[in-house]
Amino acid sequence: MADVTCCNAGDWVEVEAVLLEPAERASGLPPETAEKPLVMWVKGFARRAAALGGELEVETMTGRIVAGRLSAVNPGYTHTFGEPAPELVHVGRDLRARLAGCRAAESCVAQDAASAPTSDEASGGEAWW
């Protein structure tokens, strides 16, 4: 619904509202924050038809009535996993090879792990059949 530019009453929408203008913001903020308004977005059911950017009220999931400008109609999520990081793709291969190598050389075998009985040891070291 990315191309939708207006909503009808009852549609699930998102509104945007300025909570604090820069002059109203808390003291002690870094300048890059202090010079910007504090803005909020919330989703709810439109109480009337409106165009994107137009004023309207929504009824949120808790039943609150919140006024703002229409910022999205039927808003969804598009975050992803994305591409693998080239710096990480080799990690699994390299570490598995390394483990196999040190286990073959018995340089890293966990004494404690090795002391846990294997199924062979548990049955006296011989195959049960």
Add this chain to the structure above:
Amino acid sequence: MVVTRVEKIMARRGEIMKRALGMDYAEFERSPIAFDYEGMMSAHGYSLADITRIQTSAGVGSTPLLELRNLTDLVRSYAEPGMGARLFVKDEAANMAGSFKDRRASVSIHVARKKGYAGVIAATSGNYGAAVASQAARASLACIICQEAFDSSHIGQPEIIEKSRICEAFGAEVIQMTVGPELFSYMLELLDQTGYFAASLYSSFGVSGIETLGAEIAREMTELTGAPPTHVVITHAGGGNTTGTARGLKRAGATETEIVSASVDLSGLHMASDTDFNRKSFTTGHTGFGVPFATWPDRADVPRNAARSLRYMDRYLTVTQGEVFYVTEAMSKLEGLERGPSGNTAMAAALSLARDLPRDATVVVQETEYTGAGKHHWAQLNFARAMGVEVRAGDPAENVPGKAIVIPERPEQIRAKDFDLARLRRSYIRNALSHAPGSYAPTAEDVAFLAEDTNSDAETVERVIAELKEA
């Protein structure tokens, strides 16, 4: 002088929070510095067994404790002969909403329902929002989550956007906001407007809920290895995780276990900066929360914070973002555990710690968190690059928070750094003194309180007070 909207609501903070928490903190105050911490913690009247019952009926806790044999052997492949502790993890991602935060939320929601509140509100961009939303849904309570989600260009970190999504999936009303501490004053307005319960991360309800995690670890490690763990590594931000876990371990008799807190080093980045906001890949478990909350816990949204990490911390380790991403990938490939990066902060520190411990030492990483689109190391590295942060392979010692994420090339490059606890203690004492009236002289009771609150002794506290006076 014009009174701003923020000042107006902040002036009513005490009154609003008293109603929203259903608890009067004034009765625990002893002086301008000291308060009755244990009295506050036990005021809810729930024993550890009561909390376990509350959590069991809420579907929370009793998560798997897993031995990480492959990571253990990996560490032993480069540790000195005879070194390389056994590694374990408590898979807290198995909780209903995907993290240990369910333990916190379950107790708060239980209290809210019992006291007759119609809904709950929490201010959090982290896993706690999902936990509160999930528990509120089960308890048929309305839920509002306030999140610091976007910079002023409406760009949000994928990890936080995923948290918005999951909270809405559980039926919460999510207020997404731009950067700034006024999130708290807006939460007060909402509490005032709705009459809902403040499901604070820092109330005694929430922090008591984590004690079951420590107790489970003590019991399960004893069953598995014959003794409680020698070390527990805890991802540290606001302090609740360290406090609750350590209290639970002690309650279960694990008094010798070393408590190691761990955070991602984000030094140099300003937590209220609109431009720094998206230059960090970790939204929690970092020094930007870990240090300020350790050195002044009462900066929280409750009058007295139940999370007082300095009381319990034996060591505080920092690791880099690149080290945590590397360990997240390694854990997935070697242990079949694909989990969220923030929760693996302690895992990165544990790998470094285990290397320097003998083979019979046992190191438990006490949590994992869920992963998924956005809340995943690939997504976060892609986002960091898009925000202009350099990502490269190399020596993680070259990491610069907000500028360069350096992914280790080999596991032996993972080296956690010890944060100086004496410096944290001193800073805490300075903060405690500065919050008392200027003319106030600390009494013997105050000194004893500060000694307890910093896990030190009266002599150390008195010396620091004297040094601060001279300075």
